[in-house]
Amino acid sequence: MTDPLPFGSTIGILGGGQLGRMLSVAASRLGYRTHIFEPGANPPAGHVADQVTTAAYEDRAALEAFAASVDIITYEFENIPTQALDILEAHRPIHPNREALRVSQDRLVEKRFLQDLGLATAPFAAVDTLSDLEDAIATTGTPAILKTRRFGYDGKGQARIKSANKAESALADMAGAPAILEGFVEFSREVSVIAARGLHGDVACFDPGENVHHEGILRTTTVPAHLTASQRMGAVLLAAQILSALEYVGVMGVELFVTDGGLIVNEIAPRVHNSGHWTQNGCAVDQFEQHIRAITGLPLGDGQRHADVVMENLIGDDMDKVPTLLRSAETALHLYGKAETKPGRKMGHANHIRPKSS
Template sequence: MLLPGATLGVLGGGQLGRMFAIAARTMGYRVVVLDPDFTSPAGQMADEHLCADYRDPNALQRMAETCDAVTTEWENVPAESLAFLSARCPVAPSPDCLAVAQDRLSEKTRAREFGCETAPFANIEDSGDLVHAWSVIGAPALLKTRRLGYDGKGQVRVNSLDELVAAHEQLGSVPCLLEGFLPLEREVSVVLARNAQGEIAVFPVAENQHRNGILDISIVPARVPEAVAAKARDMASRIAHGLNYVGVLAVEFFVLKDGRIVFNEMAPRPHNSGHYTLDATVCDQFQQQVRALAGLPLGDTRLLSPVVMVNLLGDVWTHGPRWLELLKHPGIHLHLYGKAEARPGRKMGHYNCLAPTVEAALELAMSTRAAIGITD
């Protein structure tokens, strides 16, 4: 058990690492960040920023010597870097868990092993598998790269074999999955924490809406029957236990029109759809990340208020952000990530809208979203 005064390391310097660093330092820990960007959001908040490549042997040795435990804000850190660190200090989540989440075939296969239903899919190792995959899945379908796809990247909708062939070439002819479409009613996610003692704490289920493949808003509590929410929490917990997972884990599900819950994907780290916890739960997802990494008892995940989280992308900066439209509302909490450059589609921040009811929170979110120039 690591108590305040210990040093925690994080691989990755983006906004998730930044919020981890803030939580850790608030709780009395020192923080070391390894990230090659000297302007990294997490590096701004760290006690020490190792500005180097993730494979840099000197930086990794420094982290191993300095840190009492290491986590990551990004699942696609080089495997050899994780292996180096895990041989010298505790690393959570483990390299094995990260490896599962790095590959869509692995995560869907493991999810099925733990009793979760998935969309129908066919594996494509190379172009020789395209015809068979199409015969299994058919139209309409979604071609997804097995690795490195996020926020709508690395996936193409296809409606014919010819389109599949062209899409596979467009994606670089890398290993892919071809997934069948399902009759979706909505999408939800579960964020939970699990520590090395096997204790699990699950946050309230979020209902997520996307725009151009990127999360737009999260509504909490999700507007689904309690039986559906309970099933999602149970499935996410089974995955965490089955993987012997330590850390914060996010699991995304499809809710079908017939009420079934289908596993979509998981993220072995805090998640965009869990940002509502920063203002609306007793303990937030980054405090839980610190607690799980340090081997502490997990915090209280109780929802204190209905809340809607709104993502702020770089598009909002095109004509200058109108922050007063948000800050004049006492129920809105603004979080900006300290990124040096705003680009269209880049996550620059978010805000949480708290209100007595989920309907009022959603109304506040949608009205202010329009007032600052976010358009559908």
């Protein structure tokens, strides 16, 4: 059993968005400092970090100086260039590990990984050419969704195929990128499990949250979710199985569909996850602190929930709701300090808190 990272150490965080920002605040609660690496100017995480490096992921000297200034490295997003990881990993441990990134950076690799674990996924097929796509549609039926294998988030890089004759235009939307066709799943609810695995193999999960998406972007997460006790247990066990298979260290978001036939894994994210933001106001240890605990070798929080929460994302013009939210007695507001409001941009979230019901 290795000792935990000493208090006062510095955690390097790749990515300076809202997730890095909230990770940085959580690290501070445990007595750690953070150093943010982010190509974009004025990153939200920089407002609450000890140090910030503004540099490209191709800047070897900046990456090496960053690595030299920190004790361990983590990240807020999964699409970090491989070459940057190679440079960093030569100097400092990176958590979660490369295998988790390899699997989650590519939708096809991820689906096959889940399938190999015996977990249910939507029907899928790899699509590189129009003929692949035609075959794939024969497998999945329509409607289906064509997605780029890499670099998709918040519904970007996706095209719905309502009928087979729309295949060609959908493929054109992929702009030549390798793609995957996913069949539609008839589900009654979308839930997600925020799970953590520590350096010593210990696993802890938060209560599953029930998610509502709109136009490919998460809108609300509600705890407790409407799940039976066995569904709840199934969701947690399945998440634990994924983490263990990857020898994962850190927090992972596992999105699930609840269907009549059981739970289907939609996707996994090797990082803190938007659907876990409710934990900031519902748990003693939130997902951000849980991630920091996991990667530093501290004991994990057990995920116990002490309140009910509805997390509401504030996207683009939802910022107009802020004056009202500020007047709500039950609402904890979390703004991200982004300089500009844009349509589809996540600007903050509100956690609506109620005394615990069950």
